[in-house]
Amino acid sequence: MNWFSVDAEEVLRELQTDRKQGLSHQEAASRLEKYGENKLKGKPKKSLVALFFAQLKDMLIYVLLGAAVITVLIGEYTDSIIILLVVILNAIIGVFQEFKAGKAIEALQKMTTPRALVRRDGDVIEIDSKDLVPGDLVVLDAGRYIPADLRLIESVNLQIEESALTGESVPSEKDAGHRFEDPKTPLGDLSNMAFMSTLVTYGRAEGVVVGTGMNTEIGKIAKGLDETETDLTPLQRRLAELGKTLGYVAIGICVLIFVIALIQRRDLFEMFLTAISLAVAAIPEGLPAIVAIVLALGVTRMSRINAIVKRLPAVETLGSVNIICSDKTGTLTQNKMTVLHVYTHRKFLDVPDEGTATAQETAEQKLIQTMVLCTDATYADGEGTGDPTEIALLVLGEKYHMPKSEQEAGHERVAEKPFDSDRKLMTTLNKEGSRYRVHTKGAFDSILKVATHALVNGEKVPLTDELKADYLRAAEEMSDQALRVLGAAYKDSDELIDPDEMEKGLTVLGLVGMIDPPRLEVKDSIRQAKEAGITPVMITGDHQHTAAAIAMQLGMADSLAQTISGSDLDALSDEELNHGITQYRVFSRVSPEHKVKIVKAFQSHGNIVSMTGDGVNDAPSLKSADIGVAMGITGTDVSKGASDMILTDDNFSTIVSAIREGRNIYNNIKKSVVFLLSCNLGEIVAILTSVLFFWPVPLLPTQILWINLITDTFPAIALGVDLGDKDVMKKKPRDPKESFFAGGAAWRALTGGLLIGLLTLAAFYFGLNEHGYQMWSGSIPEDVLTYAETMAFVVLAVSQLFYSLSMRSATHSILRVGLFSNKYLIGAILLGLVLQFTVISVPFLASAFHVQMLTLRDWFIVLVFALIPLLVNEWIKSRSGQK
Incomplete structure (x- = not known):
């Protein structure tokens, strides 16, 4: 039916909608079941099976699967089963990580679903736009996106920007009283209609829903459109590049090991398997996945403190914010006039x-x-x-x-x-x-x-x-x-x-x-922000004296001299404003256009700026800012759409809390990455040193793969969801240009890797020496070699698990941080220890992995070896803390 060609009363009759009451809740629920949710259909989600096979699309995995086939052909069935099990378990963990991250992001998308004002049972209520049904009466005002296709039944000075649909950037004037007889009237001329995804820029109106979801005009255009953003964040891209670089290095080392083994006339097939296993273990292919899940879980945690982060890159930027430009009304004050x-x-x-x-x-x-x-x-x-x-x-x-x-x-x-x-x-x-x-x-x-x-x-x-x-x-x-x-x-x-x-x-x-009284908690938040090297700035449309009085009451400004009005801003050139911007803490009587100038002036000094906004005209300043923050209560759909973060409580204190979380999330990712690199380096050091000096290789390929499985997953994720540093807001904001390995991170990874690798070799040597053999001894009996390999196997795994505790803080001891304060990490360590004990204690597993049961004395010795990297790192932290 051409809804634009009939008058409003006929439309209401056709859709069986009461003009004053709207639909009943019961009728709306019935229609929702009939017509489905009001949303555009995207590409179908990947099934768990598809996600599983996606984990196997890796050249090294293909080589490993090829190695499994070869082991079957030569009769080494146990090795082939272990290789296949490790590949499958790795894939399952990868699916779990991707699924968990996806679920967290889905939850955030639900929180940012556009809202619509509808009249139901005579009351105007706000609902998720996806719950709209044909026949719903929708109330429109400036700043709202049109949530479905509407036939307007009442309009006052209504203007709608329809560029999303027609390409015309000038807002169209609308009039509910018009009718159009010609069925071929262009969309842009239909002044009695409002279409999904367009924007109210002026006036107000009421309309009845005539099309939802894929039955809207935008839905016809968007068939097959997937609105989900899958772009990697800058940090993920940097770490993916790092992973590739380290991967090439690891492959180079593996080729070197194989070539040396060829020259030394070792068992080529055994060394081939060792080289491939080491490459799989050493290449940090899980870095982007770990970062994705840590970001997603961190952002979910932020949503619980009333800060909904819409774009993951914003989390990284939050840690660098050093200027917070904030509205006064409702954000710094109670919004109870x-x-x-x-x-x-x-x-x-x-x-x-x-x-x-x-x-x-x-x-x-x-x-x-x-x-x-x-x-x-x-x-x-x-x-x-x-x-x-x-x-x-x-x-x-x-x-x-x-x-x-x-x-x-x-x-x-x-x-x-x-x-x-x-x-x-x-x-x-x-x-x-x-x-x-x-x-x-x-x-x-x-x-x-x-x-x-x-x-x-x-x-x-x-x-x-x-x-x-x-x-x-x-x-x-x-x-x-x-x-x-x-x-x-x-x-x-x-x-x-x-x-x-x-x-x-x-x-x-x-x-x-x-x-409008100041919020009681804001004064403390402003003090915290200042301690963290962040400058809070007030931007308001209020009178200069009103704004200054509130700012001085909250501790944002010291005197009237730190305030400037919009008219004074207009009198300054861009160069003059850029030069003097740092002396101001209050900007009064400003327009949305002034906000953009203020943001750019602060940015001209290299500052990372957060800007709040709630109106239609705030969109340019929200986009110009490094972090655009929209108000969840008073904010328009436009401001929410242009922002990076939405405050569900419109509270300044939430911005400060979000910055604290952003800093901690970045630091947690750094902990996970440094831990993974330390573990990988330890494995490379142990194998490469053995091959270079023509010593027996202390670890079998299946053992390397197993260790990679229990140390590279759950401990790394547990570090990523750590509680964070209590003193994080007593430090200056992070420079966004700063290297990921700044602040001694590279040194920690190198130190940890060398200690883990050398202690693995020391444990192997100890095992040989217990039976009177040396690394360079000619022919070592099988049972002696198995015992020494078991010692090295346990030390390499357990030292990595223990070392994760030391990674929780780069400066504070584990006792100060709280040994048991990260329950997930303790759980991951205990799980790793239980699995490691099971492998060497259960006879058929011990036989499969070529290890043997250790005595109580042996366990004491390997635990001492395994604790050394943790203790050395804690000693280094204590020494640096004394300087």
Whole structure:
């Protein structure tokens, strides 16, 4: 059906929707079952089987599988079974990692699902847009994405940016009253329709859903589209490159081992298997997977502290943020506005905290009436919906016996100009019997620009410079008390006024001063941010004195000299602003365009900037910032779409907490990577040294693969989800250009690898020496070699497990960090120890791996050997801490 060709009432009848009630919850649930979720279909997800086989797509795995086939052909069935089991177990662990990371990212995507305002059972409620059904009544306002295809049934000054669908960047004006008979009318001309994924830039409207999911216009275009982002983060890309480089080095070493073995006339097939096994163990192919799961799990943890990170690269950037540009209202303050004072010409009226009062003067009555009628919020039975500032004005009306419901009954709204950040005004036109009255509220300096008269002692008089000065003094007096000041003006007319003429020739009524108290926890968060080398900056549309008073109360600024207004910003060139930006902590009376300039000015000094925003026009500054932060409660869909992170509680403290988490996540990834490299290097050192000096190789290929299995997975992931450093916010932000191996990470990996490798050789030598043989002895009996290999096998595995404890902190001892504070790591170590004990204790496994049961004395010796890398690293940390 061509919904655009019939009138709104017929559309509602056809979809069986009540204009005032909307759908019932029961009917909506029934239709959701019938039509399915309102979302575009992506590519089908990979099955677990597909994920499993994807893990096997690796050249070294192919070689290993080939080696397994060869071992079968030559009758070494046990070795072939072990090789196959290790390959399968590795693949299963890889599937688990990928599945876990995928689930975590899916959960985050659900949290960032766009929301829609719908009318159900007569109430306007907010739901996930995927739950919309045909027939739902959707309420639209500026800053919201259209959640489905709608036939508009009511519109006021509605403009929609439809470039996502039509390619036309200029917003289209919409009118619910139009009808189009021609069925071939182009989409861009259908002014009575609104289409999924387009954006409301101005005005408000209501529409009925006529198409959802793949039955929308965007759905027809997007068949087969997969919206899931699969790009690697910069860190993952760097580590993938590192993995490749180390892989080439490892393969080179393996080729070298094989060539030397050829020259030394060793058993070529045995050395071939050893070289391949070492390559599989030494190449850190799991690095990107480990990073992915650590990032995903870390981001899930961040969501629990009310910070939803939309893009994984943002986690890396968070650790480098050193400037936080924050809105004031709702972020630094409680967003619970209360009107304290009303000012008409030379008269302050104190508004009572509780109870009611009566406005004695005509000017006071008119001012309160204007403030009440010029709002879109609602307030009834002590509960309000809408903008907190407007709710505060409705509460003011209630206190003075002028509730909105009564005022609207005799003063019907017939036209309006919605608030926008450029004008800083909102205006309505209401009927007054046979006449009309314009009601305007907004920033007082903006009121003065459009006013020509003032109401003084009940009479309209010209607005002189003297009168302006009186009003400005009153505004400044309120601002000095940290009050937000709003002005009101009006004008009467005998006839309907064109919207473009409404904000001309107005009469000033007066001002109201309201307070939004600072959040109690923010002051402490600002102190923490400063300790962490982060500079908090306030950016607000409020008056300079109001902003400065709040900033000084919170400890963000020391004096009025650290503030600058939007008009002063305009007077500065880009070069002047860049040069002087670091001296300011408060930016008042700013527009969204100013925000972009402020961000770029801070960035010109090499700063990493976080910027908060909630409005439609905040999108450019959110994108310009290194971390764009949208408000989850008051934020528009546009600001959320342009941001990297969403605060579900709109709280400044959450930004600081997110930075702490971001720093810890990065540090945890670093721990995991350094640990993996230490383990891999240890294996290479042990094998390469043995081959170079023509000693017996201390480890068999199957043993190398087994050790890789128990040390490269769960301990590394457990380090990745560590609790983190308690003192992380007492350090300066990380330089984003800093090498991943800065701060001694490369030295730790090298030291750990050398210690693990050399101690493995020492354990092997000890095993030989126990029976009177040396490394260079000619013919060593099989049972002696098995005993020595068992000692080396256990030391290599257990030393890596113990060494993971030391990786938890680069500077603090494990006792200070808390030996048992990371339960996952303790669990991973215990699991590794149990598996290692099982392999050498269960007869058929011991036979398969060519190892033997150790005595209690032997276990004591190997545990001493295995503890040395941990103890040496702890000693190094203690020595460096004393300097």
